[in-house]
Amino acid sequence: MVIDIELTLNRFGFGKIAENKFQFLCFRFSKWKIPGKYSISFEINWRVSDMYNQVKQFVEDSFNAGVNEKSMKHFEQTVSWLKRLKPDADEPMLIAAYSHDIARAYRPIDSKTLFQNKEFNDPEVLKDHQEQGAQIMAKFLQDKDYNKESIKRVENMIRHHEEGGDTESDIIMDSDSLSYLEINAKKHIGLVDVWGKGKVERKIDWMFDRISSSKAKELAQPYHEEVKDLLYKQF
Helix, strand or coil, X not given: CCCCXXXXXXXXXXXXXXXCEEEEEEEEEEECCCCCXXXXXXXXXXXXXXXXXXXXXXXXXXXXXXXXXXXXXXHHHHHHHHHHHCCCCCHHHHHHHHHCCHHHHHCCCCHHHHCCCCCCCCHHHHXXXXXXXXXXXHHHXXXXXXXXXXXXXXXXXXXXXXXXXXXXXXXXXXXXXXXXXXXXXXXXXXXXXXXXHHHHHHHHHHHHHCCCCHHHHHHHHHHHHHXXXXXXXXX
């Protein structure tokens, strides 16, 4: 056996991402205290990927550098709702949930100005928002040597998070809607003077109506009713 790590003459290894975990294969050539005795050993270590935390930092840094207001609470609650809707959600789903709106950080104009003359569900705006977000996150994850299949899943979920279309994208969309109705809808009511009551109401209703699952719809109902009541009382 190896007596003392300080006696190690040579140690080297290599690693890769596999199934969202980091696989590290280490070879060690060691000299024993007994004259003429040597050993060669190797070990394989699996470590849970830390990519989710890196993504969180990337999202925050991106918004800090942009012109749009940060929505960290919205992103955090989107993840929270995802875990409630799908308790076994894996890292790619958590990444997609947290970073689904990353494209907003790279818009040249702020949302307040953008939506003065556009509806929130304008088809071109939604298409650009989803596609740009998918591309941004795919590049970030590729630069980090993240698992290729996981990158494809993250891309797909972000590319369809506003309209759904498959099981994973539907869950991200529903989680986003729940978080919006809980967190962001009240912020939008505060901007009625900018966008108009009708546009804000249409946004609130659209975020509720698009929810795909009966479970998510039931969870969202109290929030939807609360913000609609608030909108009518204030305006």
